[in-house]
Amino acid sequence: MAVRPIRLYPDAVLRRRGRTVERVTKRLARLAHDMAETMYQANGIGLAAPQVGEAVRLMVVDVGEGLTTFINPTVLERAGTDVDVEGCLSIPGITGYVERPAQVTVEALDLEGRPFRVQAEGLYARAIQHEIDHLNGVLFVDRASRIFREERREGEEEPVAVEIDRNELLRLEVAR
């Protein structure tokens, strides 16, 4: 296993739609293990393959209840709505409020190529939906109602969240 470099916004691979996985190969399994290691090393709760430069439909999530690897995930059911703060390992120092369905039922394949279903709510549901977005080239800043930049200030222990204009971010993408 190896930690892979995390691609940072506005890297174009973050905007690519991931290919459907046709077969779970050794190479794909290695990628999944590397992604888990990369996620843990970065103190993340989820990571999608495009974030390590591979535009395939593979993602890992661990919100503190164990690691789940999702291949070709699809959302079967959504219920409720919930607004909470999100961040992303590919967009460090940026957070935002994102409204999403509060509960989801997701079907995917595991590393043996077997289908499984997950019913998720709370942070787990949010993390799963955030990662599925990555597989479609969608980032949380696209969905955020308000976006903040964490700013370190002299004399302050914790970073201060300063609201920014979404266009400020998107200009970075255009200028790339």
Ligand SMILES: [Zn+2]
């Ligand atoms: Zn992300």
